[in-house]
Amino acid sequence: MSTNKLKERLDKGPVICAEGFLFEIERRGYMSSGEFVPMVSLDHPEVLENLHREFQHAGSDVVEAFTYNGHREKMRVIGKEELLEPLNRSALKIAKKVALDTPKGSKPNLMAGNISNSNIWKHNDPQSQKEVEGMFTEMIGWAVEEGADMLIGETFYYAEEAFKALEIMKKTGLPTVLTISPMGENKMRDGKSVVDTCKELEQLGADVVGLNCFRGPATMFPFLKEIRKAVKCHVGALPIPYRTSEDYPTFFNLPDRSNCACPSPHGRTFPTALDPHFCNRYEIGKFAKDAYALGINYLGVCCGANPMLIREVAESIGLTVPASKYRENMENHFMYGKNKRIPKHMTEYGDKA
Incomplete structure (x- = not known):
């Protein structure tokens, strides 16, 4: 009997995964922007649980534990390293609770453990790489102990860091999703092409490879078309809901509008003044529909996501979800x-x- 629940579901049809907790929790007033450390699982666990439930109501099939940036290095930055394990375990327990509590008659959602870009990985620097390996290993260990059904590694802009993350994830025997996030150079920071990185991730055993974060629909979709042609495994597509362009391929460099009366005090729109660049629900729905038509079954939205957009993803590919009762x-x-x-x-x- 197969234990790869994720692949079983993907082989049958679409799987929706809500991401973007950083921005949404910050918008709700429970996280410091810029710092972006997920203390909410300890400070206000009820807020995190409610957001998971809202995403689930909107159609998310995956309850991803909110441990993004909850790694040892980030905890050192804010001087709270002693809370590292409690934060991770709390986030995992909350996600597991929600995943098991689905509407009567429906199958439980999948709870996903999560690791992400470390921000300290350095090319050709064995010391930093060893430190990152230790960070990933402990977080994945906690995810397994708390009953994760699958593991997500996301937002990697160094190919080698993504490979290391997958290597550690694969040791658990759990299904693995590995999505990368190329910066504005349109290649990985260590020089490898986006498509070649995904091909190598597939060869290393990832169940799902693809892209998440940094790029909106316009600058993510061209890469997805190439990736879908280049790999045989399932592909993931989780853009940000912002109008990036060829001139401004990621949300890091989107400019202020010329008529902006109150520009951000730190001199750029990211991360607190992106509002004028926000995609409407129909743009996100079109992206999901077009990606699904390519044969991409693992779909979602990353930073900037909200439950309404997740519902739009689900409905755009023909699904009816609990929140469909309240569609326009x-x-x-x-x-x-x-x-x-x-x-x-x-x-x-x-x-x-």
């Missing part, structure tokens, strides 16, 4: 609707407004 119904709008009870003078005004 303009038929009953007081000014734009066609319901016979809406006064004619209001609809006439709406036609002119």
Whole structure:
């Protein structure tokens, strides 16, 4: 009997994975932007649990433990290294609780342990690489102990760091997702091409390879087309919901609008002044539909995601989810609707407004 629940589901159809907890928790007032350390699992666990439930309600099949940036190096930066293990275990327990608590009659969601870019990996530097290996090993160990069904390694911009992450993940025997995040150079920071990195990740045994974060639909999709052609395994597509472009391929370098009256005090839109660049739900839905048409079954949204966008991903590929009950119904709008009870003078005004 196969134990790879993720691959079984992907072989049958789409799997939705909600990411983007950093931005959404910060928007809700429970995280410091820029610092981006997920202390919420210790400070306000009920907030994190509720967000997981909202994403699940919107159609996410994966409950990804919020341990992004919850690694030893980040905890050292903020001077709270002693809280490293409690933070990780709390986040994992919350994710497992929500994953098992699905609506009656539906199968449990998959709980995913998570590791991410360390920010200290350095090319040709064995000392930094050994330190990163230790960080990944302890986090993956806690994920296994807390009952993870799968493991996600994400947001790697060094190919070699992604390979090391996958090597450690594979030792557990759990299903593995490895998504990379090329910077504006359109290649990995250690020189390897994006497509070649994904090909090597497949050869090393990843169940899903692909892209997450940094890039919006416009600058992620071209790479996805190449990756889908180059690999036989499942492909993951989790963009940011921001309007990146050929001139500005990632959200790190998106410019302020020329008429912005209150530019960000740190001189760039990332991460606190990206609002004018936000994609609407229909753009995200089109991206998901187009990616699914390519044969990409592992879909989601990364930094900037919210439950409404996850619902849009699910519905755009033909799924009905619990939150579909509350999708838009303009038929009953007081000014734009066609319901016979809406006064004619209001609809006439709406036609002119």
